[in-house]
Amino acid sequence: MSRPVRRAPARATPVVLLAVLLIASTWVFGGAPAVAASGSPSPSASALDTDLPVSVSIQRVMPTVLRPGDDLTVSVTLRNTGSAGIADPTVALRINRLRPTTRAELSSWIDRSSGVVGVRLTTVHPGALAPGAQLNVDLTVPASAIGLNNVSSGWGPRGLSVDVTDDGGDRAGTARTFALWLPDGTVPQARVSVLLPLTGPARTPTVAGGANAGATPGATGASTSGATAGATPQPSPSGTASTPSSVAVAPSAAEQAALERLTTAGGRLRAVLDLARSSPDLGLAVDPALVADAQVSGAHARAWASDLGTALSGRETFALPWSDPDLATVAHGNGADLLRTAQQLSSDVGIGGQTARTDVLWAGPGAVDTSTLGLARTVGAAAVVVGPQSLQSVGGVATTARADVKTATGTMTALVPDDVLTSLLTDPESVEPGSTAATAVQRTLAELALLTRTGSSEPRDVLVAPSRDWSPDPTTAQAVLAALSSSPWSRLEPVSTALGNPDDRSKRAPLPASASAPDELAPATVQALATARTTTRAFASITQEPDTLLAGVDDEALTPLSVAWRSSPGDRDALAARLVQAIDDRRSGLSLAPVSNLNVISASVPYRFAVRNGLPVPVTVRVAVHPRKSCLGAATSDAVTVSAGAEASVPVVLHAAANCEVIVDAQVTDLAGQPVGTGAQFTARVAPTVENVGTAVVGALLAIGLVLGIVRTVRRGQSARRGARRTSEDEAPPLPPLGGDVSPGRPS
Template sequence: MVEPVRQSGPRTLVRTRSGRVARRLSGLLAVGAVLVPGVLPAVAAPVGFVAASPEFPASVAVDSVTPRVAAPGDTVTVTGTVANSGSAALKDVTVGFRQPSASGSPVRNRSGLDQVVRRGEPTASDGTPLTTGRESLGVLTSGQSHAFSVQVPVAELKVGKGGVYELAVDVAGVTPDDDAPHTIGIARTFLPYKNEAVPHPTQLAVVWPITHSPELVAQTMQDNDPVPVLRDDSLATDLAQGGRLYQLVQTGGQLPGLTWVIDPDLLDTVFAMTKPYRVQKPNTAGEPAKDSNTVAGTGRDAATEWLKQLRTAVAGAGSQVVSLPYADPDLASIAHNGAGLNGMASALRKAGTAGEVTAEGRLSIDARSDVAWPYQGQLDQQIAGTARAVGENVVLTSGASLPDTSMNYTPNAARPIGNGQTAVVADSTVSDLFQPDLSSPQAATTAVQRFLAETMVINRQLPESPRTLLVLPPRTLTAGSAGALAEAVGKAQQGGWARLVNLQTVAAAPADPEANTAVPADYPQRLRAGELSAATLGQVMDIQGRLDLLLSILTQPQRVRGPFSAAMVRSMSTAWRDQAAEGSSYRAGVQNYLDSLTGAVKLTPKSMVTLAGDTGVVLVSIKNDLNQAVGNLQVKLVSSQPNRVNVSLQQNVLLEATTSQTLRFQARARNNGGVQMTAQLVTTGPNPQPYGKPVVFTVDVTSVTSGVLYVIGGGVLLILLAAVRFTLQRRKRAAEPAEEPEAEPVGEEADAAEESGAAAGEHAPGDEKVGH
């Protein structure tokens, strides 16, 4: 027979100095976590966790509670593990239950639930240990653990009214400093007890995120049809049986009424994987995709089956699909660091439209696209304004952004925040239960029992009034956490105090007049450190201008426009908040690949051209390494000293794929020596722009005849001709008879007249006769 455990009096108190110090430290930490902003952990502490101490060396973990919700006549079974965390052996170890305190009254409110969670070492508030139904574990040496399974009829727990009760698992034993059995450890969880009908179940909306970090890159393998390229093949694992996304679809498909929040970029990526695709080899991001730096993807069958299963799941009765903007751009980062960038607002609007079209096209179902979901649901005035500017009128928000500390009940989820926007505020306590990975039985049981307790108490706050509640898990919801959430929602519905509805129903419910609607001006500093910086967002937006320049010369721009436009938005994805290094690598890959494409059309460098003579030809070569023809280009050749060496006008360029062309420019030189020339590609059209880097070289003129010599030679010839003419005229006059002339010029006037006529090339009648 097991000896009754002694509980009252000094046995429940800490009797060693080290125990007192541990308890005081534990209390101070708990108080500090409440009072100091930013110290609160992101996830609530497990209900059953109590740190071991010298006074209480037994650590207890609860693996399961059956049934999750008790009713009159039930027998409650708890399984788990007891471990000896002390340095000495524990003897006569037994495990059993405690009868709840407060004379069979349930926990009255949500603050009472929180007090149970934060309670440390065993106290009288945990109730009285039951002497019946205890399981003996014998001796536990230091570090040893032992599984247990204990049962108790609900009637022996002395629960009365319907509601939530603390369910404490008590461990007793003998320690070296006390030879009488006493409490050496405790685990706490919650037991919802239902013994009456619920008049108005809480309308519960659960966001079910289907997201993944971006995988498609801007590169494609050019064939008759472009072959998509992924940065790695991890998505194939997630889509395959047992993978995270596979489990999310399988689990969510069993919950009609879910709100599926989907990144359309993921749908596009999975659809691309249903056909042959390639995967980049490590350290090749930014390189043009080729057989040598990619491998064949392995996820075709998994992608095909997953997409089929998702289409079936989202078509469940009462379910709703919300399409995030394409690639889920980081709304908070953009609002704080990029809202004023040229083209950003347009990019966000296009992402929203593309997201809706993609989701509806891939899933064959109507999708809602006016919903914003900032990172971790944190909202401020800048984020709300940016969302409103791009047409997102509903914002999924964490209760941490719009707390209701002055109310004695939990208000409805939806509330107006001005300018036609509605914030649907998630309950932080409930939502945060599913932040960690709940893949272990202990973690899942802790979260499920706390969820049931919280939602039951919320429903009982105003039992005669219909209530609404939003559960907002993280974007990266794990398979284990999804399973725990689905079980919790299912048990709450079976208990009758909750009914699963979609987001539309909750968003349209009337708001509580006293609920907080003041959007804060401040944003948590702990989240600002992970935002995309203004410089990073500026670099992303600069891609558009460079891309437009490239597209203007391509004869098939559609082969580049789509992949790059999508890659730009993927570069700003919210997914990079939790994967900073991967995000930087992805953005660098996009930038480098665009540099590679732009640089594939270029002038061939040269340093010196020799021009032997006063005229000649300057050759300029242009190369196209792209897999498509280019046009709408000119080559301009400009001389730094056109008075010495001048060239002909620009020439148009039309180049087939992967070819080169040499252009001939006529040049005219007037002096020997070197002259710097600049060749530049320029786009044609109404707004011509330089394309690529200029090529600067020198034209060296080596054998031009000086223009001065031509002038001097011409003058000498004219003087000789004039002298010959003068001599011939003298001879002619000497041979003719003298006669009375008419008035003739004399002296200097006659000489000048003759020289003038000779210089002008005039011929006197007598001159013609001399020539025969």
């Protein structure tokens, strides 16, 4: 006989085991099971409703971090945005005692996509809520009723929900946030670095077609009272005044107006600086060109620059390359020399006399590519701050702020901001619709708790870095930053700390080799700026006063590269064309006076060329003459110095070798023979005739004969008839009398 089969227990056992495990895990990690209390209406776990008649704003969660023995108070504001009143609304506070284990679960709790409702802790009936009316409600839960387990490993976030139902028990409004539970005071801490950018509006130097040339985006409607002309040299990091030859030119009126608007109360630059002054632990990345422009602009801008100098004392500060160039634009335009120039200018000028690092760069908006990181390595940078959308973790694994990336020029360090934490500081509405300062703080600490719990046992480095155009909401930003510095599981650290720690080698999304954005400056324009600058600097070798000739040239070449110009590419392209022309015009002014056609009838003839100097500096040059045929030759002139605004005559000897008619090119050159001015062209008719040549030959022969005759005479000596006298004058016979012998007897 076969034994009977007992099937029922086999089906029941897995269900029982699952239920036991669920209940056990619930009590270990959070307390009582998260089920709705009997008899109370439970909102459905649908997606976040946006058309409910009651707006619920969570204004306060006290305490921010909940510990055993603490009562929990959640303060909310109810506003009836519907057309009908609610006679007796019910406000319920619920908690999900299960601790989230991933950052994705935090999002699913907020948007209600998880399907979890939570257990009711307390209920309040605040009274009638008429259309358009507002009620402030406090929901307080005693510590004994919270029901979270005191196991030390259970620390972290728990979901909180405030639900409003109308007279019929239907949901009328809802809001969600988190409680932060800490049963034990000893928990690991994440190292959080905050880096705030201080960059200005698009710059428009006055040299580009006048004081109002160019249109600075957003520069209308601001006062420019108190603006002054000319920048006062600021102390360099060494403490001495810095006056490099190519520092800033004066900002245009449009740029000064924009700076006034940005530095007045409520302006972006003023708000960021005031936020930074609230904590010395916040790092600043500053464009020194912005500070230089502010120091010579209106009253608000000058006051802002002064306050910035005070705020930098004792703070970690990074000096961005001059004028904040767009790294991607420079990389795609092969403009490494321009970036080196920008770095050197920032190093030379400094920021208000304070010491600042210049080896950390900041990429422009959008995704970064390996060519951009390769450029940073080429110019000797230690790291590049990239956008939070680049180098994101794969598979939801938590990563550190530092990422080492292989490029064509070697490995480069990228600093990657945390996308969610940065958004909670700058725009919490993008993370949690309907967010308040209180919910931004609770979500920030919830995210940090899971970052700290996930991954290795080593402290994790986290970077928070807002975008350049961020204009902070003071209330929310100060609340979030205060939470970062006081949280049990995070502490503020300098950015250099993250730089000094190794990459955790987590898997990240790869970067493209090259990816150009449509609003970048064209590579050909980058090269035109670089060529104009290089040529002009070489040209300056002809003067002993190169600083005068080159003043502002580097600033002009760098201005169109600024990240700020991404918002107005059309105006930027026009400005770049004007600046290339302005840089080229610095080499205009040296010329030769026009030369008439010449008749050269001698074998050698000097000719004087007139060199005109229209430059503001004296120059030392030569005149080089190049006949296009060999029948005429010419030597290069001696060096001659021509005063500023003057004219000098320079002789050049022309040598005729044969009869011809030849086109001659004359050019002003530097001492090395490179052309430096406008030349002249003329026609020379060369006719060294036969007679002239014969005369020269006969003359030469006669001269030779004369010399030979003299030599021959000397060498022949004296004959008997031309001998030298050998007796004295007394012994010589007397000469006969003049006219004959007069002796007696001889006829006279």
